[in-house]
Structures are given as structure tokens and as C-alpha cells.
Amino acid sequence: MSMTxxxxxxxxxxxxxxxxxxxxxxxxxxxxxxxxxxxxADVYDFVDLYLQLIIIYVGIxxxxxxxxNLINGYMGEFSVGHAGFMAIGAYIASILTVYVFPQxxxxxxxxAAILAxxxxxxxxxxxxxxxxxxxxxxxxxxxxxxxxxxxKSILENIDAVGGPRGLLxxxxxxxxxxxxxxxxxxVWVIRNLVYSNFGRGVLSIREDEIASDLMGVNTRQVxxxxxxxxxxxxxxxxxxxxxxxxxxxxxxxxxxxxxxxxIMVYLGGIGSIAGSILGAVIYTVLLEILRPxxxxxxxxxxxxxVLLMIYRPRGIMGMREIRLFTPLRDLVTEKLWRQxxxxxxxxxx
Amino acid sequence: MPLxxxxxxxxxxxxxxxxxxxxLLLQQNELVGIIGPNGAGKTTVFNLMTGVYRxxxxxxxxxxxxxxxxxxxxxxxxxIARTFQNIRLFKELSVLDNVRIAHYGQMAYxxxxxxxxxxxFRAEERRITSQALDLLAVFHLDESxxxxxxxxxxxxQRRLEMARALAAEPKLLLLDEPAAGMNPNEIFQLMxxxxxxxxxxxxxxxxIEHQMRLVMGxxxxxxxxxxxxxxxxxxxxxxxxxxxxxxxxxxxxxxx
Numbered sequence: 001m002s003m004t005x006x007x008x009x010x011x012x013x014x015x016x017x018x019x020x021x022x023x024x025x026x027x028x029x030x031x032x033x034x035x036x037x038x039x040x041a042d043v044y045d046f047v048d049l050y051l052q053l054i055i056i057y058v059g060i061x062x063x064x065x066x067x068x069n070l071i072n073g074y075m076g077e078f079s080v081g082h083a084g085f086m087a088i089g090a091y092i093a094s095i096l097t098v099y100v101f102p103q104x105x106x107x108x109x110x111x112a113a114i115l116a117x118x119x120x121x122x123x124x125x126x127x128x129x130x131x132x133x134x135x136x137x138x139x140x141x142x143x144x145x146x147x148x149x150x151x152k153s154i155l156e157n158i159d160a161v162g163g164p165r166g167l168l169x170x171x172x173x174x175x176x177x178x179x180x181x182x183x184x185x186x187v188w189v190i191r192n193l194v195y196s197n198f199g200r201g202v203l204s205i206r207e208d209e210i211a212s213d214l215m216g217v218n219t220r221q222v223x224x225x226x227x228x229x230x231x232x233x234x235x236x237x238x239x240x241x242x243x244x245x246x247x248x249x250x251x252x253x254x255x256x257x258x259x260x261x262x263i264m265v266y267l268g269g270i271g272s273i274a275g276s277i278l279g280a281v282i283y284t285v286l287l288e289i290l291r292p293x294x295x296x297x298x299x300x301x302x303x304x305x306v307l308l309m310i311y312r313p314r315g316i317m318g319m320r321e322i323r324l325f326t327p328l329r330d331l332v333t334e335k336l337w338r339q340x341x342x343x344x345x346x347x348x349x
Numbered sequence: 350m351p352l353x354x355x356x357x358x359x360x361x362x363x364x365x366x367x368x369x370x371x372x373l374l375l376q377q378n379e380l381v382g383i384i385g386p387n388g389a390g391k392t393t394v395f396n397l398m399t400g401v402y403r404x405x406x407x408x409x410x411x412x413x414x415x416x417x418x419x420x421x422x423x424x425x426x427x428x429i430a431r432t433f434q435n436i437r438l439f440k441e442l443s444v445l446d447n448v449r450i451a452h453y454g455q456m457a458y459x460x461x462x463x464x465x466x467x468x469x470f471r472a473e474e475r476r477i478t479s480q481a482l483d484l485l486a487v488f489h490l491d492e493s494x495x496x497x498x499x500x501x502x503x504x505x506q507r508r509l510e511m512a513r514a515l516a517a518e519p520k521l522l523l524l525d526e527p528a529a530g531m532n533p534n535e536i537f538q539l540m541x542x543x544x545x546x547x548x549x550x551x552x553x554x555x556x557i558e559h560q561m562r563l564v565m566g567x568x569x570x571x572x573x574x575x576x577x578x579x580x581x582x583x584x585x586x587x588x589x590x591x592x593x594x595x596x597x598x599x600x601x602x603x604x605x
Contacts, residue, residue, distance in 0.1 A: 196463035207439035216425035216454035
């Protein structure tokens with residue numbers, strides 16, 4: 001009896017959810033409100049600084065997770081060098097704002113610095129994509145592992161950027177509005193890519209690369225696009241990270257950082273944008289909440305992961321998506337389908 | 350001009366000669382079967398034609414274009430599509446997406462347009478989706494357009510694989526053991542179905558099959574392979590009476 005009640009409530013809620021998803025205006029309103037809130041918080045300073053910093057990290061981690069998910073979740077490859085791309089973005093953006101841009105213009109030119117960091121990382125991503133044509137699975141993991149180490153070693157050996165001591169002198173330019181903007185852009189672009197011809201190509205590579213090639217998918221082109229987009233956003237995240245912390249050194253971008261991002265991807269769920277967001281939020285916030293535990297939090301987190309892998313090996317949202325993250329066009333597809341079915345049934349007596 | 354001309358095709362796997370000096374001439378709209386015992390090199394011929402393997406020697410000429418050395422996706426875009434012996438659908442994707450992926454080569458928007466969902470993106474997606482739904486409707490699969498491919502029953506999976514191959518708009522369709530795992534009744538339906546596909550989509554069909562009933566029933570011409578070499582070629586009736594073929598299938602007759 002109560003069961004049926006719960007079921008009815010569930011259905012009602014689901015219908016409401018559908019209604020929400022069908023709302024054309026949800027995203028514009030949500031984005032405008034979010035941006036307005038971020039700008040207000042930045043200007044009037046009514047959000048605790050510590051809380052602001054956590055929100056900034058959450059945003060950066062969402063960018064990192066969503067972009068890595070494109071390679072590891074949607075394409076089914078296994079890349080473990082994401083922190084390397086982040087480092088490239090962080091260093092390029094920092095060098096620009098600290099050394100290159102004239103005094104007092106860093107604030108205005110900040111977006112250009114971030115963009116340049118993303119472009120630099122994208123270019124390197126393009127180069128890394130080439131060996132990935134030849135390798136898959138474990139081998140790609142080794143290639144990207146080596147890539148991460150190479151980036152770290154190179155940075156440690158360039159004295160101009162501080163070598164192993166790192167680089168400082170960045171102003172605190174990463175503000176809530178900028179993080180909100182880049183995070184929204186990243187999520188939007190990756191969603192767009194996934195729900196396009198190229199995105200279906202990415203998915204088909206995961207399912208069966210040979211069959212995908214035989215169906216006319218230019219697998220080489222698809223891999224390049226996926227790698228370039230993924231490393232571009234890792235670079236963006238790196239630039240934001242550097243200007244939030246105001247200090248970077250090569251050790252910050254070692255294999256442990258890449259592992260962090262991998263954890264967020266597999267926690268939230270492979271092949272899912274909602275999952276990427278969820279994974280980044282849960283991981284970042286939980287680590288902060290567990291801070292009083294000290295070293296023990298690094299016991300708690302792996303334990304949680306082990307349990308997750310046992311009970312939900314694909315992550316919380318593995319290969320599923322919240323309706324809100326599928327484009328309206330996909331709903332249009334459904335409409336088109338219903339319409340065609342109706343025409344067919346009208347035609348036959 | 351023949352649609353396809355294969356001459357002197359040879360392929361070796363580290364010393365093992367899987368296909369040796371294979372020749373084939375296909376005319377427009379023909380329906381030809383390749384038969385032969387297990388391990389005779391039939392699937393290897395398909396893999397060579399579609400670019401999965403690169404032939405050691407010989408040439409494959411399709412409508413005046415040389416195929417040896419081309420990537421599989423380029424060959425598909427020239428107009429050759431295939432199905433697989435053991436179904437190779439994109440299992441975790443929807444039925445509709447399986448078909449839409451095969452339209453990859455016909456999509457006329459750039460990566461930038463895809464990333465920002467601007468320009469030709471909307472119109473093209475609508476066109477392809479509508480086309481894919483039409484194709485699914487023809488194959489009576491439109492009811493399950495949103496279903497995950499792996500959840501379809503076996504027979505429908507086979508059908509979807511054919512729909513997917515046809516979505517690539519081929520001129521030549523290669524079917525690798527389409528009747529595998531079917532009972533005699535289903536094979537009978539499949540024979541009608543293959544004939545129907547050929548008429549409706551006006552494609553040339555080359556198929557590999559073990560089921561003699563199917564091969565003898567619908568193929569206009571047969572090629573028999575054994576140990577990578579062509580041992581006979583001709584009309585089904587001729588093949589049935591050919592002593593070499595009987596020998597390949599049943600073994601040599603022992604002189605008593």
C-alpha cells in the first residue's frame with residue numbers, strides 16, 4: 001500500500017523532472033543566475049574566502065574530469081598523463097601573466113593567458129595523439145605515463161621557470177566568475193562533441209575500433225579531435241589552477257595528480273557528463289570535509305574506491321546521462337520518430 | 350566494365366599462405382557466393398577487400414580504383430560495406446546510433462561546427478537521423494530505435510548489422526556467413542530477405558556461407574576456395590557436380 005504511494009510519488013517526480021528537462025529555458029536561466037551569483041560573490045565578498053577557494057577547486061576539477069572522461073570514458077582508451085597537459089597550461093599561462101604581459105594588464109589579459117595555456121596543451125595533445133594511433137589500452141597508458149614524466153622532468157630542468165622550486169608571483173586572478181565561465185564552456189563543448197557525428201565516432205571506437213573503421217569512421221581524425229579537445233581543457237584547468245594557488249611547481253603535476261583525476265572520473269562514472277560533475281564535486285568536497293582526519297583521509301578515500309569498484313564498477317553514473325545533459329535535439333529525434341510512426345500507422349489501413 | 354576485379358591476390362601470415370592467387374570478377378548487380386571448408390581463407394579475402402589486412406601481392410580494383418593500401422574507412426566510402434561472421438555491433442549504443450555511425454562519411458559539417466552546435470550542424474543531424482529512422486523502418490527495427498543494441502534478440506541483431514552496413518550506402522555488400530546460427534526456417538526467410546535487399550537497394554552482393562541450401566538457392570555464381578586457392582568456379586549446379594569440390598569437402602576417394 002505504502003509501496004504504491006511511493007511509486008506514484010516517484011512517477012510524479014519523474015514527470016516533473018521530464019518537464020524540467022523539456023524546459024527550453026532551464027539552462028539559460030541556470031547559467032545566468034549562476035554567473036550573476038558568482039559575480040556578486042566576487043564583488044560584494046559575502047562568501048567566505050575558504051568556501052570560495054573550494055568552489056574554485058570544484059570547478060577546476062570538473063573541467064579536468066569532464067575532459068579526461070572524453071578519452072577514458074567515452075573513447076575507452078586509458079590515458080594517465082592528464083596532469084602533464086595541466087602543467088603545460090599552468091606554466092604557459094603563468095609565464096604570460098608574470099613575465100610577458102606589461103605591468104597592470106595581467107588582469108585584463110587574463111582570459112588570453114588562460115586561452116594560450118589551453119592552446120599550448122592542445123598542440124601537445126595533438127602530438128601525443130599520434131602514438132595513440134598505434135597503441136591501445138595498456139600501451140597507451142604507458143605512452144601517456146611517460147609523457148607525464150617527460151613534462152615534469154623538462155619543467156624541473158628549466159631554470160627560467162624556477163626549476164624544481166617552481167614559479168610564483170602570479171596575482172590571484174582566478175575568480176569565481178571566471179571559473180564558472182570556463183567550467184560551463186567546458187561542459188557545454190564536451191556535451192556538444194559527444195552528441196555529434198564525431199562523438200558517435202568516439203563511442204564507436206570504444207565499442208569496436210575495427211568495426212568502426214569499417215563503417216566509414218575516420219578513426220584517426222576522431223582520435224585527434226578527442227585528444228586535442230581533452231588536452232585543451234586540461235590546459236585551461238592548469239591556467240586557472242596556477243592563478244588560484246598563485247604558486248606552481250613541477251611536483252604538483254606528477255602521477256599523483258593524474259591519479260586524482262582518474263579517481264574522479266571512475267568515481268563519478270565513465271562516459272557521462274553528469275557523472276564527471278558528480279565525481280569532481282564529491283571527491284573535492286569529501287577531501288575537504290575529511291581534512292581533520294589528517295593522514296587517515298588517504299586511507300578512507302582508497303577504501304571508498306575499492307568498495308565502489310566492487311559494487312559499481314562503472315562509477316556512480318556509469319554510461320548513463322541525466323536528461324538535462326542531453327541536447328534538446330535528442331528529444332527532437334524522439335519527436336521525429338513518433339511523428340514517423342504516426343504517419344506510418346495513418347497510411348496503413 | 351566490371352564493378353570489382355581482383356587479380357592475383359595473395360596474402361601470407363608469417364609463412365602461412367592464407368590466400369594465394371585469388372581472382373574474381375564481379376559485374377554490377379550480381380549475387381555471388383564464396384564457399385569452402387573451414388580455414389579456406391574466405392574471411393581473409395573479405396578482410397583484404399575491406400582493408401583490414403593489406404594484401405602481400407595482387408590488386409583489387411573497384412570501379413577503376415585500386416583498393417590495396419587504402420584505409421578501411423576510405424574503402425567503405427568508395428562503396429563497399431560488410432557484415433561480420435560473429436556479429437560486431439556497437440553493443441552499448443542505441444540501435445539508432447549504430448545506424449547513424451555508419452553515416453559518418455556522409456555528414457557534411459566540420460569539427461568546429463560540431464563543438465559549438467552551429468552552422469550546418471542542426472540541419473545535417475536532422476537529415477541523417479531522419480534517413481536512419483527511415484532505414485530502420487524498412488528493416489522493421491524502428492520500434493526499437495532507442496533500445497541498446499545488445500538487448501536485441503539474435504535475429505534482430507543480425508538484421509541491424511545489415512541495416513548498418515546499408516546505411517554506409519554501399520554499391521557492393523559483403524555478407525560474412527549471414528545464416529550462422531539460424532534454423533532451416535530462418536534460413537528460408539533469410540534467402541528471401543537477401544533477394545529483397547538486392548532489389549530494394551540495388552546492390553551487388555558477395556557472400557560467404559556454409560549453408561548449402563542458402564548458397565545453392567540464391568547465388569548466381571559460386572567460387573570455391575580451399576587452402577587459400579580457388580579450386581572451382583561456376584554455376585551452382587556445376588559446382589555441385591564438381592569432383593574437386595566434393596574432394597575438398599568430403600576428402601579424397603580411396604581407390605578400392
